[in-house]
Amino acid sequence: MKIIDLSFETELSHYKILIGKDLFKKEIFADALTGDSVFIVSNETVAPLYLEPLTSAFSDYKVHTYLLPDGEEYKTLEYWQCLLGEMIKVGLRRNDTVIALGGGVIGDIAGFAAATLNRGMSVIQVPTTLLSLVDSSVGGKTAVNHPLGKNLIGAFHQPSLVVSDISTLSSLPRRQYLAGISEIIKASIIADSEFFEWLNSNVSSILALKDPTISEMVERACRIKADIVALDAKESGVRAWLNLGHTFGHAIETCAGYGALLHGEAVSIGICLAAKFNYERQGLSKADYEKITCLIDKFGLPGKIPTGLKSSELISAMRLDKKNSSEMLTLILPAKVGRVMINKAVSVDEVENFLIKQID
Ligand SMILES: NC(=O)c1ccc[n+]([C@@H]2O[C@H](COP(=O)([O-])OP(=O)(O)OC[C@H]3O[C@@H](n4cnc5c(N)ncnc54)[C@H](O)[C@@H]3O)[C@@H](O)[C@H]2O)c1
Known part of the structure; x- marks a missing residue:
């Protein structure tokens, strides 16, 4: 134990x-x-x-x-x-x-x-x-x-x-298991590039639920979360890192209707969007952007906004997110594999233009 x-x-x-x-x-x-x-x-x-x-x-x-x-x-x-x-x-x-x-x-x-x-x-x-x-x-x-x-x-x-x-x-049903992997990938992108590489090298054992790979994966992911929340129990600072992929993800989950997407699936789409958004702003290298989307794809997790969702609805849902004022959005963006940045003043227009491009 x-x-x-x-x-x-x-x-x-x-x-x-x-x-x-x-x-x-x-x-x-x-x-x-x-x-x-x-x-x-x-x-x-x-x-x-x-x-x-x-x-x-x-x-x-x-x-x-x-x-x-x-x-x-x-x-x-x-x-x-x-x-x-x-x-x-x-x-x-x-x-x-x-x-x-x-x-x-x-x-x-x-x-x-x-x-x-x-x-x-x-x-x-x-x-x-x-x-x-x-x-x-x-x-x-x-x-x-x-x-x-x-x-x-x-x-x-x-x-x-x-x-x-x-x-x-x-x-646990297979789809639920895979959805949980997106939070693990998220943890590795936030804080541990070595763990990210470990996940990449262990995809087949993880998909086959092999132990001790699974125990190690759970422990390493839990440790990352525990280390972050220990510093900031009430999310006044670094704990916000854990929201990587969640501002986009929550909006997609809400607009798709609760139950259409699993939470973890919405998060994997959110991580890909956050990575693409920062890559386009030149805040993330092309190599790291591709590494992130590729790992998410290897686990069979979704990375694109489901058809039928409108950018205007997504923006309204993002504005309602607890962390956002109406004019500016706070986004957690990957700066590289193993490090994220909190961007507190992203204009709603910039995000909406980005989302329009992802949907059309
Ligand atoms: N509090 C937090 O910090 C935090 C963080 C992330 C997500 N969440 C919340 O967690 C929820 C999603 O959690 P989830 O993905 O665990 O979904 P869930 O609790 O709905 O469980 C998923 C499904 O698996 C079934 N299930 C659970 N354990 C099982 C098992 N061992 N064998 C067979 N079936 C099993 C459940 O009955 C359910 O049908 C969301 O509401 C999200 O907002 C909270």
């Missing part, structure tokens, strides 16, 4: 990310549990696979479970309220623990429920998708969607522990 210790420079908080196989055991969770109840949040797809083995780790506790329907469309205020209602009904107290068992959707909504009930309760993230193992379970961002945009309502709420059991990847 690999252990990553995540300590924050600016907060009095630290926690462990445990990465390995067969981790659903008492001793893995024991130190992070307080109170006398655990409240497991999962969904109708993940629960039949992993709820029972996970529950066996909590035999000394009163266990409550709540299953949401499966899908991004249920990551809403309405379902958050249903979840809180159930937590209140079973008498959950502040020192009890919420357990999020599932992908990023469950992690985000369960984390937000834990952040808000009783003015904040402990949450343990148990991610079961590749995206959630390497990205959403680490760093404490929790949220639900609003019809006007993704993740607009939420809170920073760090988990007390992350238990990343990579055996859960064996049941």
Whole structure:
């Protein structure tokens, strides 16, 4: 088992990310549990696979479970309220623990429920998708969607522990697995050119889900994320790097309609757009632009805006993004493989002209 210790420079908080196989055991969770109840949040797809083995780790506790329907469309205020209602009904107290068992959707909504009930309760993230193992379970961002945009309502709420059991990847649908790889490629472009080359050399083992390649990949990607969030828990500086590909990606995801594209697929398109945008501005070399798009293509991830989307709609969605004023957009752009730049004043017109060229 690999252990990553995540300590924050600016907060009095630290926690462990445990990465390995067969981790659903008492001793893995024991130190992070307080109170006398655990409240497991999962969904109708993940629960039949992993709820029972996970529950066996909590035999000394009163266990409550709540299953949401499966899908991004249920990551809403309405379902958050249903979840809180159930937590209140079973008498959950502040020192009890919420357990999020599932992908990023469950992690985000369960984390937000834990952040808000009783003015904040402990949450343990148990991610079961590749995206959630390497990205959403680490760093404490929790949220639900609003019809006007993704993740607009939420809170920073760090988990007390992350238990990343990579055996859960064996049941993950192929498309979901591939979508998770885009966040891993993103991490390598942001901070680790050597890891980028490693990914490039290990494409076939990664696609075949071979271990120890997978464990190493998850650990390295998690470490990059942990190192960045440790410096900037509340995204006032370098944490924004992690939004590489996300400003374009969120807009594409929103305009395509939730569910048409997976989050990771929208991010891979967003990364390619951010790379092309900066290449055209001469901020990224042609060689690195091609390396980035080529690696995304090797994993079978999309790199182009889907047909039918309009540049004007994409721009409106980008303006609504939490980080953007109406006149200027903030974009995270790759400066080279292994380094990004935060560009806080990109004019809306420049981005719209660029998008028009990508669509026509
Ligand atoms: N909080 C953050 O920092 C952060 C970061 C990135 C993404 N996100 C959020 O994460 C969400 C996307 O997460 P996701 O890609 O994990 O999607 P997801 O949670 O919807 O899971 C994808 C699908 O896989 C199923 N599934 C999960 N684990 C499985 C398993 N082991 N075996 C079989 N099926 C399994 C789920 O039921 C679902 O159908 C988005 O809502 C996004 O906004 C949050």
